[in-house]
Amino acid sequence: MQKIERNQIIKWGILGTGKIAEQFAEQLVKIKAAKLIGVASRQFENAQKFCQKFEGVKAHNSYESLCQDIEIDVVYVSTPTHMHSYHCHLVLDANKALLCEKPFTCSYDEALAVIRKAQQKQLFCMEAMWMRFNPCIQMAKQAIDENKIGNIRTLHAELGYQKDPNLLDTRLKGRGASLAFGCYTVSLVIYFFGKPDTVSSHIIPNSQGGDETGALLLNYPDKVASVFYSEGATLSNKVSIYAQEGSLHIDDSFINAPSLDIVSLKDIQSRSITERLQIRLNRIFNKINSIINHGNSVNKYNNIGFRSEAEEVIKCLYLGLLESKTMPLNETLSTHHILDRILIY
Ligand SMILES: NC(=O)c1ccc[n+]([C@@H]2O[C@H](COP(=O)([O-])OP(=O)(O)OC[C@H]3O[C@@H](n4cnc5c(N)ncnc54)[C@H](OP(=O)(O)O)[C@@H]3O)[C@@H](O)[C@H]2O)c1
Structure with missing residues (x-):
């Protein structure tokens, strides 16, 4: 991952073109310090359709292609939960910072493997638990x-x-x-x-x-x-x-x-x-x-968590942090530890 300078524009990529990815992207593009660079789909038409809503964003026909884009600093994984672990490894293997939708993975063991890789590679990693940023x-x-x-x-x-x-x-x-x-x-x-x-x-x-x-x-x-x-x-x-x-x-x-x-x-x-x-x-x-929505928001509270979690990632990257204090990785692991045990209690 390239060195991040304070106040540089952070360049984002998105994996998956589902409804949550779209809601996240709508908030992301309102942040002055962020630029959405690329969106990837397993089907090129889906990525193209997604990009029509966001000016100047490149459509990728595979997740691998987006991860190889040297312009991108951080990738937001918004695929179904059972695919998170695989896609998180893909992002980290490409040396990008990682923001992955909740729940982080399907299990504690999967979460631990992703987090260990991020730590070994000194890459920022966070679960997109948007609720915490409300x-x-x-x-x-x-x-x-x-x-x-x-x-x-x-x-x-x-x-x-x-x-x-x-x-x-x-x-x-x-x-x-x-x-x-x-x-x-x-x-x-x-x-x-x-x-x-x-x-x-x-x-x-x-x-x-x-x-x-x-x-x-x-x-x-x-x-x-x-x-x-x-x-x-x-x-x-x-x-x-x-x-x-x-x-x-x-x-x-x-x-x-x-x-x-x-x-x-x-x-x-x-x-x-x-x-x-x-x-x-x-x-x-x-x-x-007044700064970013031009005062037109219908529900002023709606989806604020998406924007704030993206802003948190940007702040952490500026500070050279590998994890967020608001959504630390040990709390992602603790959550998974409890969720894993629910079915066996
Ligand atoms: N923050 C929130 O409020 C919130 C709310 C609901 C869900 N979520 C989380 O957000 C994530 C995405 O949720 P979603 O409802 O948007 O999911 P979804 O519609 O089921 O899937 C999102 C995208 O993932 C891609 N994908 C990759 N591998 C896939 C596979 N094997 N099967 C199906 N799709 C695949 C597809 O994009 P392409 O076809 O373009 O590749 C699909 O459009 C989940 O982890 C979920 O838990 C968050």
């Missing part, structure tokens, strides 16, 4: 770290969308909703509280032998987190945290959080804290919108 999630993390609501006792998070059982992904090596949705809930708990001491779980299997619905308890000496995930039912998709001096609530859908409510019992004017946060959020979004 401003509401960031502010919730700050409130927790600053003990704004006192000692936390419980967290409850739910993420689930009902899926047509005929459309279940048969390629996930015996896994199911834990990879699609469970990864978000576990990653969130680890982000807020670190790795749990123990985990207990109950799952309802799907017709492929994977998990259709699951409930996990992530246990800490002084608190407990319960998370539900499902492909069999649409859940509340919210997060609530209760503590000795207040509570914190992240609205539906917490992975693309539209709002955060902090109720502090320490402050009798807790509502005003909520309002202040809301005002701060509005200020941030208005500023961002």
Whole structure:
């Protein structure tokens, strides 16, 4: 990988032309410090079609061809989960920095092999866990770290969308909703509280032998987190945290959080804290919108996490970091470790 100078334009490539790749690209092209250089598909027409939406982007007829493009600094892998491991190795073997969609791989072992290769080759690597870069999630993390609501006792998070059982992904090596949705809930708990001491779980299997619905308890000496995930039912998709001096609530859908409510019992004017946060959020979004969206955003919160995660990659590359402090690789591994064990508990 070529040396990155601070403030140089970071040149991106995208592997895969699915709907998530398109949503990511729409946000990426709004970043002044980023340039989308190439998009690769297994079928050239798909890459060409994708490129029609983004001016000046080169269509590649294979993933290998994109990875060999010497202009590209970093590749975003947005292929189906069962292909992540293979495509991550392809990117790293070509000496490019790597941002890979969630869940990082299908298992802990696959994740470890990719991360080891990135570390051996001194290449930046990050799981594209966009949820962590949402401003509401960031502010919730700050409130927790600053003990704004006192000692936390419980967290409850739910993420689930009902899926047509005929459309279940048969390629996930015996896994199911834990990879699609469970990864978000576990990653969130680890982000807020670190790795749990123990985990207990109950799952309802799907017709492929994977998990259709699951409930996990992530246990800490002084608190407990319960998370539900499902492909069999649409859940509340919210997060609530209760503590000795207040509570914190992240609205539906917490992975693309539209709002955060902090109720502090320490402050009798807790509502005003909520309002202040809301005002701060509005200020941030208005500023961002006026710079890059020309103030036309329909939902000002929508998909902000994609843009912020791409900005994080750029910041890390400028600083010469090999991983992000917000989405560190050991937390990707911890998430996979827990997800792996769900099916055997
Ligand atoms: N951040 C989020 O909110 C979010 C939401 C949903 C999903 N995701 C993650 O994003 C990734 C992509 O999701 P998606 O829904 O966009 O996936 P998808 O539509 O199933 O596939 C994305 C692209 O991957 C390429 N591909 C490569 N190998 C393939 C194979 N063996 N079978 C099918 N397609 C293959 C295809 O592009 P070409 O034909 O052009 O090669 C396809 O268009 C997944 O890891 C998923 O977990 C993230």
